[in-house]
Amino acid sequence: MSKTDFTSPRAAARAFTPRLSELVEHPLYSSVWSDPDLSPRDRSLITIASLIALGHTDELPAHLLRGMQNGLSKTELAAAITHLAFYAGFPAAISASACANATFSQDAA
Template sequence: MTGLNFTSPREAARAFTPKLSEFIDSTLYPQIWGDPSLSPRDRSLITIAVLIAGGHSDELPAHLRRAVVNGVTPKELAGAITHLAFYAGFPAAITASAVAQSALVDSEPLKR
């Protein structure tokens, strides 16, 4: 599949597994992310922690940007990544730090 360029893992998944994308669009975002038992801010922090701990760095940039939109500051994200180093491992935290630098600082100005 040369010549294809997707801007996110979700776009690539949508192209290859449209049924999976249907579940994401019809269940994950409206039902899970829309559940009022947790704020979007808290869901973002939890999601980022799990992505870091699980080594899922491809999904991390989009969720870091979403976290900022959901009210998590870059300073709080840095603190969470540092905290996770002691639970998820230093390599996971270093990778997350580099991804955060690229996604939040190097790419585009943040709304603060």
């Protein structure tokens, strides 16, 4: 098994299936994320909420950090996770909260 430490599942996908990554990332970044109808901050919040609601926490750390870069605060992220508990379920919110805590603990180290 490789000892490469990938920071997100997307990094591992790039290494194993570069063509898939190219097909996903080209329209995603050149069209979806650059569309001026939503701010990067709002796009990050929507993406984070979607990942939490769907239980896709593998990519959540990268998006939490990107959300902070795009203007979200830790307080807003915590409030979003709390709000999602009532719409996506408590297990999803608890998992997201643990993921956020681990992500921001590592980020502070």
